[in-house]
Amino acid sequence: xxxxxxxxxxxxxxxxxxxxxxxxxxxxxxxxxxxxDAPQSVADAPATVPPARPSxxxxxxxxxDLPTVLRLAGMNDLDLALVREAQRRAKAENDSATLRFFxxxxxxxxxxxxxxxxxxxxxxxxxxxxxxxxxxxxxxVEVDLGNAIFQKLAARQRLKAAGYDIEASRNDTxxxxxxxxxxxxxxxxxVDIAQEAVxxxxxxxxELNRAYQAGLTNRSEALRVGVxxxxxxxxxxxxQAAVLSFSAxxxxxxxxxxxxxxxxxxxxxxxxxxxxxDTPLQVLVKEALEDRPxxxxxxxxxxxxxxxxxxAKYGPLIPSLRGQALYGRLRGGAxxxxxxxxxxxxxxxxxxxxxxxxxxxDFSRTEAANSxxxxxxxxxERLHDDIAxxxxxxxxxxxxxxxxxxxxxxxxxxxxQSLKLSMDRRQFxxxxxxxxxQAQQDLTQARADYAQAxxxxxxxxxxxxHATARIGG
Numbered sequence: 001x002x003x004x005x006x007x008x009x010x011x012x013x014x015x016x017x018x019x020x021x022x023x024x025x026x027x028x029x030x031x032x033x034x035x036x037d038a039p040q041s042v043a044d045a046p047a048t049v050p051p052a053r054p055s056x057x058x059x060x061x062x063x064x065d066l067p068t069v070l071r072l073a074g075m076n077d078l079d080l081a082l083v084r085e086a087q088r089r090a091k092a093e094n095d096s097a098t099l100r101f102f103x104x105x106x107x108x109x110x111x112x113x114x115x116x117x118x119x120x121x122x123x124x125x126x127x128x129x130x131x132x133x134x135x136x137x138x139x140x141v142e143v144d145l146g147n148a149i150f151q152k153l154a155a156r157q158r159l160k161a162a163g164y165d166i167e168a169s170r171n172d173t174x175x176x177x178x179x180x181x182x183x184x185x186x187x188x189x190x191v192d193i194a195q196e197a198v199x200x201x202x203x204x205x206x207e208l209n210r211a212y213q214a215g216l217t218n219r220s221e222a223l224r225v226g227v228x229x230x231x232x233x234x235x236x237x238x239x240q241a242a243v244l245s246f247s248a249x250x251x252x253x254x255x256x257x258x259x260x261x262x263x264x265x266x267x268x269x270x271x272x273x274x275x276x277x278d279t280p281l282q283v284l285v286k287e288a289l290e291d292r293p294x295x296x297x298x299x300x301x302x303x304x305x306x307x308x309x310x311x312a313k314y315g316p317l318i319p320s321l322r323g324q325a326l327y328g329r330l331r332g333g334a335x336x337x338x339x340x341x342x343x344x345x346x347x348x349x350x351x352x353x354x355x356x357x358x359x360x361x362d363f364s365r366t367e368a369a370n371s372x373x374x375x376x377x378x379x380x381e382r383l384h385d386d387i388a389x390x391x392x393x394x395x396x397x398x399x400x401x402x403x404x405x406x407x408x409x410x411x412x413x414x415x416x417q418s419l420k421l422s423m424d425r426r427q428f429x430x431x432x433x434x435x436x437x438q439a440q441q442d443l444t445q446a447r448a449d450y451a452q453a454x455x456x457x458x459x460x461x462x463x464x465x466h467a468t469a470r471i472g473g
Contacts, residue, residue, distance in 0.1 A: 043047045062261035064250075066181050072254045073177035074170060087162035094155040100148045103141035103323075112332075123219050136328030144354075146315025150249075150307045157304035164297035171293070175466040179459050180253050186244040186265045186455040190448065191243055194236035194268060196441075201229040204436070221433040228437050268451070271458035272391055274465035277398045281391070284468050288391045289384060291469035298380040307375040311367035316360040319351040387467070394464040401457030408450035415443035 112132040119125050208222040248258040256262075275284070289295060326346040333339050353360060419439040465471040 034386055044375040061261040062266055064262050065265040066178065066263065069177045069250070069254065070174055070254075073173045084166060087166055089158070090155070090159045090162040093150075094159045097148070097152040097155040100143060100152075103139050105136045105137065105139055109136075110184045130332065131338065132330065132332035133338075133341075134328055134330050136326055137397040138324055138326035138346075141321065141323045144315075144320045146318035146320075147311055149318070150311030150315055153306035154304040154311070157300045157307065161297040161300035161304065164293040165295035168297065171466055171469070171471050175462055176472050177250075177253060178462045180246070180250040181264060182269055182455050182458050182462075184243065184250050184262065185266045185269050186451060187239065187242040187246045188264060189268050189451045191236065191239040193444070193448060193451065194232060194239045197232040197440075198229065198236055200440070201225065201232050204440075205229050208433070224433050224437065228440075231379075269454040269458050271454060271461055274461045274470055275398070275468060277395070277402055277464075281395055284395060284464075285388050285391045288387050288468045292387055293469065294383055295380075295387065298376070298383050302376045302380055304374070305369075305376040309366075309373045312362075313363045316358075316362070318356060319353050322348070322350045322352065324348045391464070391467040394460060394467045398457065398460040398464045401453060401460045404453040405450070408446065411446040412443070412450050415439070415446040419443050 037390065110133075112134075113130070115129045116127065117125050118128045159287060205222065205225040205228075208225050211217040212222050214221055244261060247260075247262045248263055251258045251260060324346070326344075328344045328346075329341045330344055331338055331341045355361060419436075419442070422436045422439040425435075462471060
């Protein structure tokens with residue numbers, strides 16, 4: 001199995017909008033459950049405009065949560081289904097290798113007629129007219145013992161490898177599903193941010209229009225805020241389109257109808273703590289190299305290749321076994337006179353060695369088996385390097401993401417204070433419209449960065465859990 005198989009590509013929405021301050025500032029500390037009275041989404045915050053209702057013609061969005069996403073991904077994923085089919089094929093090959101040791105039965109009947117000239121044992125040619133009827137049942141065995149023994153051992157190892165491949169594919173699918181769900185929640189959060197930004201900008205535009213009507217300000221200032229309102233509406237529409245796009249991505253991953261809009265129950269990403277980021281990196285790398293199913297599958301494949309090598313080198317020394325036990329009844333005669341049925345019993349047992357291609361002194365077969373074994377070993381070494389790299393990258397991303405959450409929350413606090421001061425300056429007539437607009441944009445950017453930091457840390461936690469084989473726990 002390849003690493004990082006199903007990580008969903010990030011597609012960030014370029015919407016810069018306003019989010020009411022208490023919503024993001026009240027987010028729970030990571031590693032803890034959110035308090036019961038803390039707002040869980042933008043829609044729960046005071047003075048927030050509720051999300052737009054779908055049109056009557058549109059189908060109602062289907063609610064979905066992360067546990068449901070993970071469950072459906074494990075049931076319906078195509079890549080996981082393909083790996084399961086590979087396991088079924090490996091099991092069939094293992095059973096076939098076992099059946100090679102068992103005899104098979106054959107039953108049949110025959111009729112033979114000979115007329116005309118025939119040569120006797122002494123050389124005389126005579127005219128004959130004879131018939132022969134035969135009914136027989138036989139038990140047969142023909143086993144290339146050397147190949148059969150080692151092929152059975154190799155097939156058993158490949159069956160084990162297929163089982164580990166299923167576990168690895170299941171972990172990859174869980175990671176991809178979680179990433180897609182977090183992307184959808186993040187896009188929905190940006191919709192809420194954009195809707196709140198439009199409302200606040202419209203309120204500010206209304207104040208300036210009233211001030212213009214009263215002769216307290218000029219028309220250009222009201223127009224500037226009007227332009228900003230339109231920009232926020234564009235950002236809102238872009239964010240809504242992103243929600244539908246991410247919904248289709250998640251639905252496709254879950255093998256649902258992509259036309260159905262999926263509505264996550266979370267309005268803001270709440271990152272889980274699957275792996276403690278204060279765990280020493282060396283411990284996590286060691287744990288990954290011991291527990292990852294890809295490593296176990298690689299070991300099983302190396303063992304299978306080693307069995308093939310032994311079969312190529314020593315298998316030809318073991319003879320092939322051939323045996324037959326036949327019971328039949330014969331009836332025949334000459335010139336139309338047929339005898340009664342008579343029983344016949346035949347027994348054959350033989351041993352043989354094969355010389356040349358596929359047998360003794362076939363050095364090319366031995367070289368090919370040695371090369372296949374060395375290839376599996378090199379692949380295993382590269383897998384170890386890839387897993388170690390994956391752990392380091394996921395660990396670094398998780399620690400950086402946790403730091404970014406703290407920094408982003410601090411930026412939201414500072415931006416909120418800046419906007420409040422700019423708005424307070426209106427009372428003294430020493431403020432500028434561009435100053436307020438810039439403060440609003442700064443706060444919007446800070447809150448969007450904070451929402452993104454939550455999403456990135458959640459995805460980093462799942463990536464680290466995947467890298468250390470904890471995602472299935």
